[in-house]
Amino acid sequence: MAAISREEVAHLARLARLAVNETELDTFAGQLDVILQAVARVGEVAAADIPPTSHSIPLTNILRDDVVQPGLTQQEALSGAPDAQDGRFRVPRILDEEA
Amino acid sequence: MTTTAPATVEEVVARYEPVIGLETHVELGTRTKMFCSCPTEFGAEPNTQVCPVCLGLPGSLPVANKAAIEATIRIGLALNCSIAAWCRFARKNYFYPDMPKDFQISQYDEPLCVDGYLDVEVEGKTVRVGIERVHLEEDTGKTLHIGGATGRIHGATESLVDYNRAGIPLVEIVTKPVAGAGTLAPEVARAYVTELRDIIRSLGVSDVRMEQGSLRCDVNTSLNRPGAEWGTRTETKNVNSLRSVERAVRSEMLRQASVLDAGGRITQETRHFREDTGDTRPGRSKEEATDYRYFPDPDLVPLAPDPVWVEELKATLPEPPRVRRERLREQWGVSEHDMESIVNAGAVELIEATVAAGTSPDAARKWWLGELARRANEAGVELAEVGATPAHVAELARLVDEGKLTDKLARAVLEGVVAGEGSPAEIVAARGLEVVSDTGALTAAVGEAIAANPDVAQKVRDGKVAAAGALVGAVMKATKGQADAKTVRDLILSRLGAA
């Protein structure tokens, strides 16, 4: 059984605002399935006493002090933006997300 | 079938039981952002408090702010929560330009603080509001919609984004559903947010000002028939004042009851509170069951607060505002109603410090809630920022007690203090405002007043003591208001043999 369905790939593409056509859907569903199946093999060797891992390094509590450091200037911040106006990033209106 | 829409919460509660819930966001007052070292000052030029981390540039790595973690643990402890022994940050993925990363770092199924409560007082009754969770996340940037008529997204063609606010630490506090409040549900909602605000302010971790958005509140409301399961809830956003919290619950109770009375169903939706009309209107309704695809943030290692650290933070908690208010109320000998005025005016600390400097509670209250509150109100500033300090007020009260200033003169001195002219004693000296207590000068002024108003003087001699007011007025005028009216009156009456 496939680890990911064609519909799930279409749903994820929609959430990520990626335009994916029918042929691509078949391709990506197949490729993602191979990846997921490969990763799933880890679960086969992990015994019940091995908890799921979200981080590869066994560290906790990496914190920094509340001290201001210089960041970017407005010009630097906007330098990579496709468009800007009045010191702000200018982006197309996002439809139907909020009313 | 004809139904009359219910007009009062009493009518609603006669048929339905309300259940409310509150989600409150508090912007922390840390110097830097949650995951980067950018400053957090309000009102800076757009995109001048940003860096590769909060702009989501490739290769940047977030590191959590220790002060924000401590503040959140302290809020959790003050709300009687348990602090998680281990928890993680999660990415909340969504497509909207208010976060440049296309996700917001938040906490999902592992909040930092869980399962607490907050007791609030409503009409003499104590209501315990359960706290589901307290978690930490980052604030979003500010979007400005252009091309439309009103700055709203309707009709807009483009959005302009400022990321100065993106990444500022935001604490979310979620209550458990509050059932059983009946007709008091709107008041309970307001009392909860008020108490929460006071607690957070006492912790010194945020300025919690609703009008500036550092405290924001969403209100959930549902109705059910007695004994039935809880009804479908709506979430009201855009509730920007304590009064609005109460009004939002009330208006949703009335609206939902009229829908249900007419045989309709409540739609689970987000509604927006309208400040001008006091009702709510539907906002986003579709929301194809929002799919945020939460997953643990791989760039941030888990938090595992050491119990010793948590105990140390617990030791820093101040006396709870409710306990402190009651203690001060008894010390000052004021009624509950007067104490409420003091709290609402933001005068608790000021009066406390003034009393500590040797002033009587009555005098301290009189100056802070009277003249100074009026001036703060006129200037549109908080009482604490009016320009007078507790030391100033204590000095002023002492001058009045010593008979060196009348109330009227004291008000003039306060005007000088507020204007930054110096301490009361300095202003008295500089403006020559001291009470004329030189009996020689006063006696002369009294003699002149009597000589100038023979008719009035005769009436007083004939026993019409009330007529002396005109002579007192003349003397006060001659001494430019710097004499003590009672002393003047006594002098006049004895001079005219009417004392």
Ligand SMILES: [Zn+2]
């Ligand atoms: Zn930054």
